[in-house]
Amino acid sequence: MEKTTPLSELGEFGLIKELTDDIQIKNSSTIVGVGDDCAVLERNKTTFTITSSDTLMQGIHFDLMYQPLKHLGYKSIAVNLSDIYAMNGQAKQVLINLAIGNRFSVEAIKEIYDGMKLAAEKYGVDIVGGDITSSYAGLGISITAIGEVDKKKIVYRSGAKENDLIVVSGDLGGAYMGLQLLEREKEVFKSNPQAQPEFEGKDYLLERQLKPEARKDIVELLEKMELIPTSMIDISDGLASELLHICQASNVGAAIYDEKIPIDPDTYHTAVDFNLDPYTSALNGGEDYELLFTIKQEDYDKVKGNPHLSVIGHITDANNGVYMMTKEGQAVPIEAQGWNHFREEE
């Protein structure tokens, strides 16, 4: 019998590496292929085209029991644009592929599309194509985002250098705590459909999970500050996983400080209520869609005191590894604990 390897053995990133490792670029217009937030294509003298594509599957990425369709549409666009912003680019167009089960009505699909249009409006992108097909099994959404970036301003994952400062936008762990709340109320509802959900005062966390925003504003802020990061990535799978991507691509190590990680008080208190460590939630919880980037030391004054940005650590030599330093003075090695969809399924 032929050898068969379960997908869970490799995980998403291992599988992608296995599949794409031997790809040779043939076209001169392909500047960068697989391996960053976006592919980078030659456009004209001064700009690159950047593009990225992602899929959201019902039951894996969203649960229609608590995910409003309109928010789902909005989120599907926002999370794809996030990859364009992670290259320091401007998002311009999206292609939308929907695979829908025939239990969905025209009105339901319109709800999803209304959310997509709302996001397109908000982020200033055009919906330019895609397709709609049926599916035997629930809803699948694939979005391709297309953008442009000034050749002098493009930021890759691979540019971090020793002593660079590590910066993160917004706050972390909120989307993960929102998910915990929703999952808890789902269980309550399953055992007692009359129960009212206990979401009072939790609006921020629910919105972080159900209707996240992409940080276009941070790209604009960087432009205004005349600050070009040395490396950047968006936080979709959790700070730990993304920091490791930057370190791997840049061949460097990193030290971050737990007390510097920005955590909203709502996230903090909710984590405590759930008997979860807030720092672990911020480090490993996914779907925050904040930007993680590195800057030169000399640019510190530009970000200092900015309420949208937190300096959480610095880049080290690769031999030093990747660590989180705790308040208690411990150095905890950072390992990838982001989502492994294939493992979750087991």
Next chain:
Amino acid sequence: MEKTTPLSELGEFGLIKELTDDIQIKNSSTIVGVGDDCAVLERNKTTFTITSSDTLMQGIHFDLMYQPLKHLGYKSIAVNLSDIYAMNGQAKQVLINLAIGNRFSVEAIKEIYDGMKLAAEKYGVDIVGGDITSSYAGLGISITAIGEVDKKKIVYRSGAKENDLIVVSGDLGGAYMGLQLLEREKEVFKSNPQAQPEFEGKDYLLERQLKPEARKDIVELLEKMELIPTSMIDISDGLASELLHICQASNVGAAIYDEKIPIDPDTYHTAVDFNLDPYTSALNGGEDYELLFTIKQEDYDKVKGNPHLSVIGHITDANNGVYMMTKEGQAVPIEAQGWNHFREEE
């Protein structure tokens, strides 16, 4: 209760129209949005970027009972590139999104990817990104194709003019007859798993269905002939459906002649064996991925006698409607009978 409309009431094209009718283009770099084979984006002084995205879902677009995984990978790339060629463009890059159930092994996914790489090699495109995720519902493949086209040579669906000649590449109906053969043998196999499939001499038809090619060679032929069609589309849903798209986009009518429709002898005889009308199969059978285009009368000499091209009729005034003229002298109105995935599911 709120009104709910079943998807089957609108069909794919009706639904797309309903969802996208009110979209306003905001970016100057968006030249054409929804409505042609590709979206058209500004690239540089002399070229446009063109892009298209499509999804293939297990159970809807392919049946793993008879679709070899490697061919499936090959086909998923080829059918997406077909949209680039339908704009008279050159395909350059693809993004690949895979959604896979955990019953698939790493080896199975590699088979699919090997087919994709083979197609990428053959058509000279680079695989530059995408993602892989799990799915509760079998296999889903979304491909985004990206290409370039000289601004002076781009061909839209909307350029057909009265008296233009209607031309089709290759031959039609083969993929549909291949599907009939595969479905028949599947039924035989279900009732008797020991039965050997009867595919002798049917290689051509099976290949048309399982491993179709995109007509890059026709775009190159047009270039060599110095012939720019007035309109063009690829035949994915059947000649009838695509001709109607051209007529609608160009606001014209059309007359085609059944005896001019190119049908391979294998297709013809197999249709007869199945008690199907070969012309109807050629007209309404999908997935041929040939190019359907219109040319000015004065360009007739360029295509005359070319073994890859058949002149099947001419464009008329819109008021004349869209007709097929039979050998017997009857004028049969052409109506869309392409795939309605939502109807099939019922």
